[in-house]
Amino acid sequence: MSETAQHAPADWLDVLPCCVGEILIRRTEAGEFSLCHREDAEMESLRIEREAEAAAELARYDDSGRYRPLKTAPNLQHGWTLLLGRAEDARLALAYFYPGRAAAYQAWKKETLRITALRQTLARQTGMYRVAAGISDEEADALVGNFCKSDGGCLRTILWRRDAAGAVPSTLLPRVKFDPGFDQTGRGEAALPLLCQEACNLLVAEARKVVKTSE
Numbered sequence: 001m002s003e004t005a006q007h008a009p010a011d012w013l014d015v016l017p018c019c020v021g022e023i024l025i026r027r028t029e030a031g032e033f034s035l036c037h038r039e040d041a042e043m044e045s046l047r048i049e050r051e052a053e054a055a056a057e058l059a060r061y062d063d064s065g066r067y068r069p070l071k072t073a074p075n076l077q078h079g080w081t082l083l084l085g086r087a088e089d090a091r092l093a094l095a096y097f098y099p100g101r102a103a104a105y106q107a108w109k110k111e112t113l114r115i116t117a118l119r120q121t122l123a124r125q126t127g128m129y130r131v132a133a134g135i136s137d138e139e140a141d142a143l144v145g146n147f148c149k150s151d152g153g154c155l156r157t158i159l160w161r162r163d164a165a166g167a168v169p170s171t172l173l174p175r176v177k178f179d180p181g182f183d184q185t186g187r188g189e190a191a192l193p194l195l196c197q198e199a200c201n202l203l204v205a206e207a208r209k210v211v212k213t214s215e
Contacts, residue, residue, distance in 0.1 A: 004181040010109050012094060012102055012192055013087055019183070019191040021098055021155050022076040025090070028083065033090035035082040035097075038187065046081040052089040055082060055096035070202055071098055072155045072194050074185060101156075104195045108159075108180070116198035118144070119163040125204060132207040137162070139210050145172025147206055148196075150184040156196035157184060 009015045013033070017026040024041050026034045035055075040046055049058070062068055062075040076097070084090045094102055107113035118140065122133040135143070140162060148154050148170070157180050162169050169178075176182040180193040199207075 005109055008109060008192065011106065013090060019189055020094065021072060021194050022074060022185060023097060033084045033087065035090065035093060036080065037076055037078045038185070040078050047079055049080055049082045050084070052084055052092040055093035059097045070154060072101070074150065074152065074155050098194055101194045104197055105192065108195050113195070113197050115159050117161045117163050118169060118199050121199045122204065122207060129204055129208050131211045132204050134211045135207045139214070140207070141170050141172065143206055143210055145170035147203055149173060150177060151186065155184045155194050157193045158196045160196065160198050
């Protein structure tokens with residue numbers, strides 16, 4: 001087990017307050033779970049929501065009302081606080097904000113997280129996405145470096161490699177992009193990681209576009 005995983009809590013709610021992605025999780029004096037955007041931590045005039053399902057709508061659009069296809073993109077909307085009485089509700093809200101990331105984190109903590117190289121992910125595609133496997137190493141390097149960058153791209157920490165030989169996903173990304181102990185928001189605070197164990201569907205779709213454009 002890595003030193004980062006060894007010292008990380010087993011669950012996102014085990015040690016509060018804590019930060020996950022762009023979200024700050026705290027306990028109120030009344031014992032409720034409080035979730036808000038990290039940049040709104042000191043604001044007092046936030047809109048209060050009290051249902052876990054409200055997180056689905058909060059995660060759907062950015063501050064400008066534009067749809068967010070990638071929930072781990074660094075564009076979560078501001079201006080709200082979610083107050084929930086039960087840990088189950090807090091976990092459900094976090095699942096809406098960051099689908100599948102809590103389970104990936106827990107599997108990583110237990111050293112059972114399955115990590116799949118980019119080439120393997122692309123090779124198993126079928127139908128219209130089959131051509132994505134034809135992306136060159138140079139094209140993949142540029143695509144991953146732009147699409148997955150934390151600043152304007154995605155806040156996940158990449159655990160996968162480009163191929164079975166262990167090539168770095170992109171030479172354009174800083175080493176901290178692959179470090180679960182680094183706060184991908186760039187705020188330099190203690191934060192639990194949003195882990196990426198394999199290329200997402202959106203990256204695969206972008207790889208297809210690259211190949212089709214170069215044909």
